[in-house]
Amino acid sequence: MAITSSPSDPDLRSPLLKPSPKESEPEKLTIDDMLQKYCGEFGLWQFRHFVLTSLAWALEAFHAMVMIFADREPDFRCLGSGCEETAKSVCSFEPGSWEWVGVLESSTVAEWSLVCNQKFKVGLVQAVFFGGCMIGAGIFGHLSDSKLGRKGSLTVVCLLNALFGCLTTLAPDYWTYLVLRLLTGFSTGGVGLCAFVLATEPVGPTKRGTAGMSTFYFFSSGIAVLSGIAYLFQSWRALYIASSIPSIIYLVFVIPFISESPRWYLVRGRISEAMKIMRKIANSNGKFLPDGVILALDEDANDSRSSNEQNCKKEPTETKEAITGSLIDVVKSPITRIRLFLAVAINFLCSVVYYGLSLNVVNLQTNLYFNVLLNAVAEMPAFLITAVLLNKFGRKPLAVGTLWFSGLFCFMGSLMGSVGVWKVTKMVCGIFGIFGMAGTYNLLFIYTAELFPTVVRNAALGCATQAAQMGAILAPLIVVLGGALPFSVFAVCGIVGGLLAFYLPETLNQPLYDTMSGLEDGESGWRGV
Numbered sequence: 069m070a071i072t073s074s075p076s077d078p079d080l081r082s083p084l085l086k087p088s089p090k091e092s093e094p095e096k097l098t099i100d101d102m103l104q105k106y107c108g109e110f111g112l113w114q115f116r117h118f119v120l121t122s123l124a125w126a127l128e129a130f131h132a133m134v135m136i137f138a139d140r141e142p143d144f145r146c147l148g149s150g151c152e153e154t155a156k157s158v159c160s161f162e163p164g165s166w167e168w169v170g171v172l173e174s175s176t177v178a179e180w181s182l183v184c185n186q187k188f189k190v191g192l193v194q195a196v197f198f199g200g201c202m203i204g205a206g207i208f209g210h211l212s213d214s215k216l217g218r219k220g221s222l223t224v225v226c227l228l229n230a231l232f233g234c235l236t237t238l239a240p241d242y243w244t245y246l247v248l249r250l251l252t253g254f255s256t257g258g259v260g261l262c263a264f265v266l267a268t269e270p271v272g273p274t275k276r277g278t279a280g281m282s283t284f285y286f287f288s289s290g291i292a293v294l295s296g297i298a299y300l301f302q303s304w305r306a307l308y309i310a311s312s313i314p315s316i317i318y319l320v321f322v323i324p325f326i327s328e329s330p331r332w333y334l335v336r337g338r339i340s341e342a343m344k345i346m347r348k349i350a351n352s353n354g355k356f357l358p359d360g361v362i363l364a365l366d367e368d369a370n371d372s373r374s375s376n377e378q379n380c381k382k383e384p385t386e387t388k389e390a391i392t393g394s395l396i397d398v399v400k401s402p403i404t405r406i407r408l409f410l411a412v413a414i415n416f417l418c419s420v421v422y423y424g425l426s427l428n429v430v431n432l433q434t435n436l437y438f439n440v441l442l443n444a445v446a447e448m449p450a451f452l453i454t455a456v457l458l459n460k461f462g463r464k465p466l467a468v469g470t471l472w473f474s475g476l477f478c479f480m481g482s483l484m485g486s487v488g489v490w491k492v493t494k495m496v497c498g499i500f501g502i503f504g505m506a507g508t509y510n511l512l513f514i515y516t517a518e519l520f521p522t523v524v525r526n527a528a529l530g531c532a533t534q535a536a537q538m539g540a541i542l543a544p545l546i547v548v549l550g551g552a553l554p555f556s557v558f559a560v561c562g563i564v565g566g567l568l569a570f571y572l573p574e575t576l577n578q579p580l581y582d583t584m585s586g587l588e589d590g591e592s593g594w595r596g597v
Contacts, residue, residue: 094362095361095362096362096363097362097363098365098579098582099342099346100579100580102357103270103271103272103273104272106358107355108353108355109272109275110271110272111349111352111354112354113348113349113352114270114353117326118268118271118279118282120322120325121266122263122267122282122285124222124226124259124260124286125259125260125264126286126290126293127259127290127314127315128260129286129288129291129294130297130311131229131311131315132201133294133426134294134307134308134311135193135249136429136436136440137304137307137437138175138176138304138307138308139175139182139194139304140436141175141178142169142174142177143170144166144168144169145167147167158183159183159184170302173303173305174303174304176193176242179304180241180242182242189242191545191548192246193242193246193249194544195541195545196249196253197249197252197253198537198538199253199541200250200253200255201257201533201540203254203257203534204253204256204257204258205258205261205531205534206257206530206531206533207254207258208221208225208257208262209261209526209527209528209530209531210395210530211224211258212262213332213524213526217328217332217336218266218328218329218332218526219266219323219326219328219329220328222259222323222326225255225256225258225259226255226315226319227315228255229312229315230315230316230319232251232252232255233308233309233312233315234309235248236248236308236312237309257533257537261529261530262526264283264517264529266328267279267280268283268514268517269329269330269331269332269522269580270329270330270331270345270349273577273579274459276514276518277455277459277463278459281454281455281458281510281511281514283510283513284447284451284506285448288445288451292441294311294440295440295444299437330363331522331582333345334365346363365582365586395408395524397584398520401587403588404524404528404584404587407572408520408528408531410572411515411519412531412535413535413565414471414512414572415512415516415533416535416536417471417539417564417565418471418508418536418561419509419535419536419543420539420540420546420558420561421474421475421501421505421558421561422509423543424546424554424557424558425478425505426443426502428498428547443502447503449503450470450503450504450507454507458514459576463515463572463576464572464574467508467511467512467515468569468570470504470507471504471562471563471566472563472566473503473504473562474500474502474508474558474562475504475559475562476562477498477500477501478497478498478501478562479556479559481494481555482553482559483552497555501558513529516528516529516532518575520587521581521583521584521587522580522582522583523582523584
């Protein structure tokens with residue numbers, strides 16, 4: 069017998085308890101919003117993670133600057149009587165009329181006679197190293213955005229650094245040494261950018277600038293420590309071993325305690341893993357992340373959809389299709405294409421000045437270990453000042469100001485002589501020049517990272533890093549010219565770089581976008597206000 073119901077009877081098929089709107093529609097937030105609202109922008113978790121990750125910058129300093137000491141030209145002495153007073157270069161003496169002070173193993177220059185018509189080989193090996201950095205920055209920038217991730221890429225480059233650094237000590241001749249330095253440069257090129265992005269992506273938007281500016285403290289500290297290591301290990305082969313062992317220590321005792329970036333998990337569609345990290349951040353920071361909150365990309369966060377779609381997407385452990393991007397996407401977009409061109413040009417010019425002034429210490433004819441230490445210490449106040457002013461004046465004015473500050477002192481240095489008080493004044497101008505450019509170099513990392521969305525951030529940053537390595541390749545060639553020309557070139561680079569920075573947008577207090585469409589929508593909305 070059929071059972072019928074009157075219009076007044078309740079529908080027997082409908083549930084007795086209907087889900088509340090909060091249960092059916094979870095709160096969808098971007099990572100920046102979740103950090104600010106629930107997890108904390110820079111608490112205990114971010115501080116620990118930031119320090120452990122940024123230690124990799126010291127490793128990059130070891131592998132990049134070790135050549136200043138390993139490839140130095142040692143002191144020499146004449147074997148004839150009365151010739152010390154006129155000795156300026158070994159090239160002015162006949163073979164056998166002079167000898168190196170100390171053992172031949174103290175330097176590659178002494179061991180393989182890289183002097184006079186062979187001196188170009190010293191500059192060549194330095195240029196080849198930075199060429200390897202340029203290649204590695206592009207490759208690992210792409211891999212860290214795609215398959216390997218930030219932590220995976222950092223692990224690989226540190227492993228390769230340790231391997232190639234130790235193998236360099238076994239180089240039997242110059243050309244083997246050259247190849248090993250190329251390979252070391254290849255792995256070193258990915259260390260800084262992977263460590264920087266991994267350290268800053270879990271930091272909230274209002275704290276990210278200061279945190280990013282602080283990463284270079286580790287690089288400068290690494291240079292300062294390297295000066296002491298080089299003083300203790302006078303043999304270039306022992307020095308390469310001593311400067312490579314920290315990479316092994318980092319791999320074993322630090323990498324296991326570093327987390328992958330939740331932003332990378334999010335854009336790869338691995339939402340449950342991203343949420344797991346966000347809960348860790350909240351718990352470590354003494355915060356509480358409610359169960360009804362879920363991560364979403366810029367284009368999906370708080371997007372009004374039909375109730376059916378919302379019901380299908382309410383589980384926070386959902387796995388979505390990965391969103392990928394490449395430099396082709398950056399070039400296709402009018403917004404990011406202009407940003408990439410300006411970032412590449414400014415990074416190139418900045419690197420010419422920074423590495424040029426750093427390598428120019430060999431022309432000051434003073435204690436090499438002390439000069440390198442002094443330059444490293446001189447950079448640290450620049451990091452502090454720019455970090456303090458970063459959120460007060462913004463990225464753009466600070467970039468212009470530091471570039472022009474360095475350019476001005478480089479111009480003054482080009483007017484100074486090389487004797488007496490003018491020599492000291494020229495050295496001071498160089499210190500102020502590297503002071504300003506160190507601030508710019510540091511600022512450009514956080515600035516460039518904020519200009520591009522997560523899906524292509526490391527690829528764009530890798531491209532800018534490649535441009536910086538091209539500038540580093542050019543720097544030694546400018547230094548060997550001597551006289552007033554190097555300072556003149558550095559001055560022009562600083563001034564032109566400041567002019568180009570005028571065309572970049574300000575990123576202070578702007579969202580750190582995840583996708584290309586999110587960036588484009590955000591820029592359109594900003595223009596429409």
